[in-house]
Amino acid sequence: MIYIGVTGWGDHDLYPAGMASRDKLKEYAAHFPTVEVDASFYAVQPARNVEKWVKDTPAGFRFVVKAYQGMTGHQRGEIPFSSKEEMFQAFKQSLIPFVDSGKLAMVLFQFPPWFDCRKEHVAYLRYCREKMENYPIALEFRNQSWFSAGFREQTLRFMEVEGWIHSICDEPQAGEGSIPVVLQATHKEKTLVRMHGRNTAAWMKPNGKNWREVRYLYKYSQEELEEWKARIQQLQQESKDIFVLFNNNSGGDAAGNAKDLIQLLNIKYEGLAARQLDLF
Template sequence: MITIGLTGWSDHDLLVIDKSRKLEDYASHFPFVELDTSFYAIPSEKNMLSWMNKTPENFQFIPKAFQAMTQHKEWIDFFPSQEIMFQHFIAAFNPMIESGKVKSFLFQFPPFFHFTDENLVYLKNIRSWMGDLPVAIEFRHSSWFTEKNQPLTLTFLENHQFIHVTIDQPQTPGNSIPMITATTSKKLSLFRLHGRNYEGWLNSSGPNWREKRTFYDYSEAELISFVPIIRSLENTSTEVAVIFNNNSGGHAASNAKYLQKLLNLTFNQLGPQQLNLFD
C-alpha cells in the first residue's frame, strides 16, 4: 500500500476552499498529514481533540518529536528529566494514539547528531521511553551512512524496531545524507521529499532560511523517477508513506497530486470534497 501526505495543512492554498476549514479541506484530499507543530511545542489537549474531530475516522497523523527530544534544544530548559519529557509528550498524544490516528512519530535529528556510541545509547533510550509506539528516524549527518556505518545503522534501526526514513534532498556538505532506499520495518516505510533547492539547504541562516530551503517545484521527470523507488520500498513494507515537505512555494500539493496520478492511487474514506481542483 502506498499513501501520500504533506507537511502541515496550512501552507497549501491549492487545497483550501474555506480558510476557516483548512484541515477539513486538506483531509478531503490526503489520508494523513505530517504534524510539524509538535516540534515547536507539545500540543494542548484542546488542539489535539480539535484536530481529531476535524478529520475522518481513518485519517492519520505523523507527529514530529518535540525539539528537545531530538536535541535541537536542551531538555533541561523545559523538563526536570528526559524521561519526564517523553512521558509528557506521550501523555499529550494519548487520545490520538488510542484512537489509532498516529501512523508514526517522526524523530528528525539535527546535522550535529553524528554516528557515535553516545548517540546510539540515546536512540536506545528513545526506544525504551517510547515503548512499542511506532517511531521513524531521520538523520541529517552523513556519518550514519558512510560505507562502514551504513549497514550498522540500518541493522541498529531494524533491531530496535525503528522505521528508516528514506529522503530526497540536495547533497550539501554537513547537513544532508544520501538517498538510502532501505526498509527497517515490515509495517511502514517513510519517504520524505524535501525538494532540491541546493542554495537553500547550503545557507541555513537568516530569518527565513526554512522557507528558502523548502522552496522547490519537482519537475515531471523528477516525480517519475520516484515511482520505482516507491515501488521498491513497497516490496518490503506493508505501507509506504510519501511525504512532500517542499511547502514554502506552494508546490507540495500539486506535486503530490501528480505523483498520485503516476502511481494510479485512489484514497478511500477521505473527508467530503467540495470540488475537484485537479481535473
C-alpha cells in the same frame, strides 16, 4: 497501502478564499489521507488540540507526529520540563487521542546535522526507543556519517533490530549535513519517505533572515516524480505501508507535487473527507 500527503495543513493552495484556520484540516483531509504534524515539534500539544484534529479527520486518516524538539536536541534555551523523563512522559500523554482513535501512523524523530554517528548518540537512540515503549517511531538523520561506507550497513541493521521505521529522504546533497537516498526499509509494517526538495544552494547556507523560508523552495519535475514512483514500488516489496510526505512548500509546491505523485501511481483514495465546497 501508499499514503501520500504533505507536512502541515496550514499553508497550502487547497482552501477556499477566506477559510478559517480552524477549518483547514477538515478540507485538507478531503485531498490527502495523511499529514505530518509539525506543531508537536515546537511544543507538546494540549489534549484539546489533538482531540480536535482527530475529530476533524475521517476514520482512515493517519498522522505522522513529529517528536518534540527537546527530545531530538533541537531545543534552544532551557527545556520546560524538570527532567527528560517528564518530557517524554508528557509527549506520550499528548499522543493518547491519536492512539485511541487508531490514527497514529508513527512518531518522527528527526535529528539535527550535528547528531553524527558516535557511541553516545547510538546510546541516546536506544534511550529514545526505550522511553517510547511500543509506539511506532521513525528515525531521520541529517548527518551523512550514519550512511558512510563504514557505518551504513550497521546503521540499517541497528534500526531494524531496535524497531525504528526508516525515514528515507530526498534532499539536496550538500555535504556533511545532508544524507543520501537510502532505499531500504527497516520495518516490515511501515516506511516513511520525506521529500524535502533539491535546493542545494539554500540547504546549508544561512545567508539571510529568509534562509529558512527558501530552504524548501523547489518543485519536483515529472521526471523526478517518475523516478520516485519506481522507488516507492520497490519499497512496497519490503514494507506493508509506505508514507510519502512532501516538505517542499516554500513556494507552495508540496500539495501540487503530492497530487502529481498520486496520479502517477494511479491511486484512488476512498474514505476521504467531503470537500467543503461540495457542501454548497
